[in-house]
Structures are given as structure tokens and as C-alpha cells.
Amino acid sequence: MLQWFRTLSLRNKLVLTILICLVLPSIVSMNVSNFFTRDAVRSQVADNARQSMRITSQIVTGQLKNMVYMMNFIQFDEELQIPILSLSHVNDTTTIGDIFQAKLTINKRITTVNSTLGNMNVTLLLPNGQYVSSYTTIHFDPKSFLEKEWMKEVNQVKGYNVHWIGTELNYNSESTQPYLLAAAKPLGLNGTTYGYVIVGLELNVLQNLFAQYKENETMVIIDEHGRILVDQDTSRIGTQFANYDQLPTEEGSSFVKVAGEEYIMQSNQISPNWKLVSMAPYKSAAQQIESFRKTDFIIQFFFLILFAVVLLYVVRTLTKPIAKLVQTVVRIESGQLSERSNISGGDEVGRLGYVFDRMIDRIELTLFENKREQELKRKAELAMLQAQINPHFLFNVLNSIRLKIMMKGDEENAELISSLSALLRMTINRNNEYITLHEEIGINEHYVRLLNSRHGDRVVLRVSAASDTLLIQIPRFLLQPLIENAYIHGLKSKAGEISIISRIVEDGRLQVEIQDSGVGMTPERLLELRNHLEATPILPVVEEASSPSLSGIGIHNVFERLRMIYGHRFDYDIASSLGHGTQIILLFPQQPEKEV
Template sequence: MRKWLRSLSLRNKLVLTILICLVLPSIVSMYVSNLFTRDAIRTQVADNARQSMLIASQIVTGQMKNMLYMMNFVQFDVDLREPILNLSRADETTSIGDLYISQNTIYKRIDTVMSPLENLVLTLLLPNGQYYATYTTTNFDPKSFFTKTWMRDVMQSGSYSVKWIGAELNYSQQPSQSYLLEAVKPLRLNGATYGYVIVGLDPSALQKLFAQYEDNESMVVIDAQGKILVDKDSSRIGKPFAYYDQLPTEDGSSFVKVAGEEYIMQSAQVTAEWKLVNMTPYKSAAQQIESFRKTDFAIQLLFLVLFAIALLYVVRTLTKPIARLVQTVFRIETGQLSERSNISGEDEVGRLGYVFDRMIDRIELTLFENKREQELKRKAELAMLQAQINPHFLFNVLNSIRLKIMMKGDEENAELISSLSALLRMTINRNNAYITLHEEIGINEHYVRLLNSRHGDRVVLRVSAASDTLLISIPRFLLQPLIENAYIHGLKSKAGEITITSRIAEDGRLQILIKDSGVGMSPERLEELQSHLEAAPAAQTEIEGSSPSLSGIGLHNVFERLRLIYGHQFDYEIESSMDQGTQIILRFPQQPEKEV
């Protein structure tokens, strides 16, 4: 058999191969197609369902964010805090006028924000029995919230976070719904509770959204225990979700069997405790894709036949000039670079022969140019070596100037030149990727000394480093961008204090704290900063928009660099409040996972 195949010409081999390749696909194409496209179809159907789910999830999440926004607004609005505190301290001696002023201020601030949010109701409940409500309290006493089990849990937990309660009977006298979705958040200041804000959501808009889906589809919002909170059928509110135990462990999709029919189950987290769940029949979702797959198979088969006919014709046209080209290649292989195929024509083989001849021409030219380029390169390298200045010459000159200034009694400027020389040496010398913490702190002391001499404002750098951390190696220029960031954005380029503290954490990692006594940040600005720091590595811009630091890396790149070196063993914390300064805590192992 092998001997017979070898005796065939190239043309006959190609024809035989084409015939085999046409017959075999026609026999097994359907089986292979079903085998290899089944998972692809399931994935495509799941992706389509996921897109539909994403739209609904965004709408539901938007409603939850409105609830969260109102609770955060009441907690953090500066103009609300004082009147709320006044009401919480009210007693029998408080005049009606003072109560009216506080209540009127609260009413104006909350009404301004809630006017566009028609489907929300809000209750501000204070420990002394005072309250504010955006609804009529004729038939409902807001103080009855204190008797609720969930309110007692909130009062005893001591947590600052939101508690998502779930479905409660409608107490706002709105006829559109018989229940509300509720969440509560404690108002605490310096560890003391001065009130509770309770927000209720009318779910009618969500029910209208869910009602747009087909009858055989189901979309619900459930709580952490699997109880239904929102459904287009109000009679199912509060009942257990039948397929809760089959939900995906994380946000995503899974396939479940319901009465012998396969469904695609999608879930998405809309709050810390609530999930949006959608169930779509797989058969109806995949019907269109299956029809498209069959049409696609017929088209491919048709083009396969046409391709075979055209290929047989091309084979007959190509074989003769290809043999000629092969002979030319053999001669060039022996070193006869002057040989050319001289094949011409408008088809692929003709262009191949033409390109092949031009390629040999370029190879000859390239060999000549490479020889000439090597000569020019050696001359350029020699010129660079001759023009190179040894950096140590600059350091020696600076030290000479420093000695002359010291001899004249100007020790202050001599120390500045010494700091500049040390900082310049560390900046130019990039041979070592790591230095000890002691050396890094010394470099930053030089840096702060130069800052004070440049701007005139006295920045005090306080260092409290544990002795067992001083000899630990850390990446070069790790602290300098953080010191610069604290000076520019924390102290606003004014006088103040910057503190560096280091110790070994309980888990054995090195912990470094950088704190400033500056203006601090609002919670919104802190959240924005943290989202920037978690951005993709491609966003290589400075978080606060400052100019590049001395080390050539910004705050974002410092964190990204630590992630690359220490992997998941690196973490950080940023704490800040207005007029209280900002502190950054870094934790990473004493030895890096990999070199960078």
C-alpha cells in the first residue's frame, strides 16, 4: 500500500485526498456536528438568557440602590445630622418651637431628595420615641417598629450595615400594593445609636417588569432563606421558592429538571441577602438556534461540493509550475543564489513564483546590508562608550561641593546636598530590586528634608518601626510615592505630620502604616479612590491626578506592583474621614512570591 502511494504523482495524490475528504465528512458530519455543538448550543442559550437576566437585574438593583441611597443620605447628610441629633435628645423640657424647627428641617431635606422616588416611603425612628415619616400615620404608629423582631436584632447587633428585612404589610396607606420591601439601617455616631432609618419599596414596578415574561418563564426575588419577596403573582409572596436548593452556588446559571422539562436557572445577587432568580425553558430558548444550525449545515455542505470541484481544477493548474519551483529550490539549496524560477502568471502559483524570486533578491540584499549594519553598529557602540558619563562622577562632585559648604559653616545647606546626593544615588541605581526597610525609611527622611527646604512648610516625619522589621527587604521606592501622596493630597502641600509605623502582624506578614494629619476624605471620595485602586492594570494613571512621583510610579502602580510581587498574600486598608487625616495599611509577606 505504501509503495503504491509513493508511486502516485502529486496530482493523483491530491485528487485521492480530496475524494477521501469529501466522502468521510458526508458520512459523519451530522454525528460530529451534534456531538461537538451540543455544549456550544447550551452555552449560547445560557448566554442569551444571561443577557435578558442582566437587563432585569440592572432594573431590580437600581431599585435596591435607591433604598440604599436614601438610608445613606439620612446618615451622612451634614444638614440632617444636627436636627436629627436634636430630636433624639428631646425631652419634656424641649420647647415645641425647637421640635418644630428640627422637624421642618428634616422634612425639607428628605422631601427634596425623595420627591422623584415615588415608590419609596421612609421612616426616621429615634430612641426617645420621636419619629419622622413620609406617609400618613393616622392608622399606623411608627413606634410599633420597636416591637418587631428584626428591629430588636438590629438594636442588639451593634452593626453599622444595612439589614434587608424583606416583605412587610403595607402601612403607608398606598392602595397599589398590600406589602412593601423593607430595609433598616442604624444611625450611629462614635459607637452610640441616635436613630434608625427604615425605607420601604413599593414592588409594583418590579411586578410589572416580571409580568412581561412568558407564562412558562418565572422571575422572582428571594431572600437568604429562599422565601419569595417579589413575584408577578402576589399570592406567592412569602412562600418558599420551590427550587431554592438547586440554585447555583454563585451568580451564574444552571440547568434543572422541572416535570421532565429542562429549564435554565439564572441567579444574580441584588443585595447582600436578596437574589434575583429567572427560570426559562431550554427547549423554547434553543429552538431558534437549532433551526439556524440545520440551515448552516446545508449551506456548508453545498459550499463543500463547490469547493471540491474548484479545487480539482486548481490542482491540475498548479502541479506543473510547482514542480518547476521545487527544482529551483533544490538548486538554491546547493548555494546557487543566482538561480530564479521565472514563473509568471496571475494565479497563486504565478504570484508565488514571482514572490519567491523577489525573496531571493531580498535575501542577497539583506546579507549585504547586515554586513554593513554590523560595521555601523560597532562604530555606534564605540561612540556611546566614549560619550558615557560615569554617574559616580556626579556623586563625587556633589560631595566635594558639600565639603566646601561645610568648611564655610553652612551645615544646613550641606545636609540638603547630602540628602540630594543620597536620593539621586538611589534613583539612578536600579540594580537592586529590593532594599531593607531601614534603608527605605532613610531615603524618605532625605526626601522629606528636601520637601521642607523647597516649600518652606515644615512636614514632620515620625517613624515608629519595630526593630525586628528594619532588616526585612521590601521593593525599592515603595514608601516614597505614598509619602508624596500624603503630602500633596492629604496635607495639601502644607505643614503637618506624616507617620510611618511598621510591625510584624499576627499572621507573620510585615505591616506598614502611613498616616497623615491632613484634610482626609469623604466616604464618597474614599469609595471612588478604592474603586480606582481595584481598576484594571491597564489604567496606569495616578489616582488623584497628581504629577508623577520621583520614583516614576504612582499610587495605583505601587499597589499593582505589590500584587504582582506578593500575589494574593498582599492586602491593604485605607481609612479616612474629613479633617481626621488618612492612613494606608499595607500587609505582605517578608519574602516575595516572585521577582519583578
């Protein structure tokens, strides 16, 4: 497989690689996403169900709170206490008018509050048989409540608690609802019960709420024994909830299977003994999320195909000039140097084609020039051999002249010839790029001696070199251009002193100073010189151009040489003032940068 891949062209390799890099990660990503999002989807579905359950629970709890509020209102409203107590103490002296007035007052207060809370059937029942109701009692006697089994439990209620009775047959003859959700509490004073409040909530309020759920979803209220108190289907009220044994042990949600289908079961405690329970098929609950995932998959697949087509087109466009360039290279390799790719464009391939064509042009030109140069070289070889003078012959002749002059007693001129011979030997000998500081100082002593002989002025060269610096290797002809510069521009080619000072500084670098006792420079001229030395190498300054140095390089090129050899570890400083001469300080390592 790998061998087959290697035999493919660059274009086919790119196409295959792009397809693999697009399709394979997408397939892996989709499978990994399905695997890792499975639990996330279940969690999201459960969260959605809990959110829906929370809203329903709040509404149901609000209805139950209204029932409690009504009972507490009757128990604690100050305006009701007097008429209620008067009814509970009816005797032979109490007139029918008094009883009617008390009931009218109580009924008016109850009706006012009941109108704001909803359609609830409220009954105030006194042990002496007196009662007040918010509903018609033509076909029902509220005194029958005293004979109910749950009245024993009501009498056991302590403090401000409420007894939740559950589902009762609707005793309001004007209502079409068959059942009521009932609760009761005793009214006590000083430990004595003087009455009861029974509140019944018609189930249509809650059934309408439950009807908002889908047909295959279940929403019920059950008691502590699992009996259904409220259901959309009235026929199931009072029956046992089929999945009571699968309820979560605590409030929350769980996944259960019923008849092979998975359901999400939710449970919320809405009263001390009642629970709100919902069951929804997981498949239908997750349908929206699954639909979104399918849509997302289709969109990703569409863009995958779109990107693949675009990339294949771009690859074909990019590789076409490369293939053309390869064909041109093959033809040139066969000897057809006149071939050109003629590829143009602003991208890298276009520039590569342009540069390649120009390179072939230069190769052709170079071959032509080399051929011509070889012809000229052969013609010049004979003339060069005839004109060549052996440098050793020149040194031997100069030494012979020096010996003859010394034999005649002219030691001064003999010394001058010796200095010229030494300086000429060092100038011609290009074998060694570096010499010791001691040798460099010796060359400059010969150079100053020749200057004094040539110009007749007495230039004194003072050397103060530390002994540990004399054997340090430095670039050849490093100091001579600086000595010449000091003589020409500092001393103005007149008598004076030039000093060479060397030492090792604290960081281990060699410090070499060149000082002159010349005219110095103004601050403006010093700034101009600094800017010139910091600039990109260009033509020397006017002063240097007017008097070329013996070595053929100026002070600017000296600094450039040191920068190239020692890099960032080379530093310098120039100090000067009018009438006090100039000082140039060089700082560089004891070894060049390339050898560190």
C-alpha cells in the first residue's frame, strides 16, 4: 500500500490525502459524537422533562396553596371570628335573624376571597349543626361530613396543619364535575374545637392542565398508597397507579420500561401525602433532539461534499503549473536549455516559475561567460607567467640593498628599507587571517617609521599593551587603518603623538584604544561620524576617500569586519573634543564568534 502511494503523482497524492483527511475524521467524529452524546441526549431529555414537570408542579402546588389559604383565612380573619363564635353558641335566646345575619356576614367574606382564588367549594361546619357553604345545599346536607371516616383524622390534626382528604364525590349539585379534591382542618380555640373548614377543588382545573400533555403521556396525582386522585381519564380516579412500585425513591426522574418501551418517570412531592407523577415515552421526548442531530448530520455531510469539491478544484488549479514546471525541468535536463516554463502569477508557484526561468537565463549567460573567460584566460596565461615576479625575490633584493647601505654606514636608511620590507611582506602574505596583537603593533611601528621618513614630521607612537594581551589573535591590519586615520585626520599629517593601549576588561573581552593628540572634532562632526559608522556599508566618507589607506580599507570597513567576525559581542566608543584629540575604543572577544 505504501509503495503504491509513493508511485502516485503529486496531484493524486494531494487529492487522496485531502479526501482521507476530510472523510475519515468526519466519520470518526460522527461515531464518537454519537457514542459520547448518547448520555448527553438522555440527560438533556431528562432535563427537559424535569423543567416541564417543575412548571406543572408549581401550578398544582399553587392550587393546593389556595386551598390552604382559604382555610387559614377563615380561621384567622378577625371579622369572621365573631359571627363564627356566635353561630357556635346558638341557644334559646338566639333569634333566627341573628343566625341569618351571622351566616350572611360569613358567606360574604368567603365569597369575596373565593372569587380571587378560583372555583372552590368551601364549607364552614360547626359541631352544633350550623354551617355556611359557598355552594347550594338543596340536595346535600353538609352535616353529613361529621359522619365521614376521614373526620376522625381531621380531629387529630394539631396546630395549623391541614388534613388532605383526597378525592371526594362532588357535593355541589350545580357542578358537572363528578369529583372534588378535598382538604379539611379543625378550628380550635384554647384547645377546644369550635368548627371545621372543608375545601373542595373541582378537578377540571387540574385536568385541563394535564390535558396539555400528549395522549401517550401520563400525568397524575397519587396519594401515599398509590391511589390515583387526579387524572385526565376520570374513570381511573380511585384506582391503583400501575407503576407505583417503579417510582423514584426520591424526587427526581428515572428511566423505566413498560411493555418493552422506555419511559421517563418524574415524581414531585406536592403535599405531605400526595405526589405529582408524570410518564413520557423516551422516544417521543428525544424526537426533537434526534431530529436536530439528523439535520446537523445532513448539513455536515453537505458541507463535507462541498469542501471536497472546492478543495479538489483548488488542488487541480495549484498543481497544474507545478506539473508544467516539472515537464520544463525534464526537457532542460535533456539538454534543451532554450525551454522556459512561462508560468506567471502572484503566488508562490508563479514566483517559482518566474525565478526558475530567470535562473535558466543566468545559467545560459554564465555558461557563455565561462566559455569566453576560459578563452581569455588561456590567452592571458602566457602574459601572466612572463609578468609574474616572485615576492621572495623582491624581499631578497630589498635585504641585499639594506646590507649594502649598512656596509656604507647609512643605518637610518637601512632601517627604513627593513621597515618597508616587513610591511610589504605582511601586505603580500594573505595566508593567515589572524595575527597576534604583538605582531600587529610591530607592523604599525614600521608604518609610523615610514611615515616619519616620508613627511619629515616626527610622529611618536606610544605603546602601552598589557602583557596578557600581546599573544591574543586579532584580525590582520586591524590597527593600521586607525593609525593612518589618526595621522591624516587627527594630526593633520603633522607631528604629534599616537598611542596604542590594550587590556583585558572584566567580562573577558580585549579592549584596544587608539588615541591621538590632534585637533579633535566638534560634537556635530562626532555625531556625523557615529551615524556613518552605524549605517549600512556604503561608500567611505569624503575625508577617507581623499586619502586611501595602505591596506585598501577605511575605518568604516574596519568596524564592519569586526561586526562580521565577532557579532553582537563587538562594541566600540569614540570620544573627541576640539583641541584635545580623538580616542577610539574597540571591545571584542579574545576569539572570533565562529570559533566560540
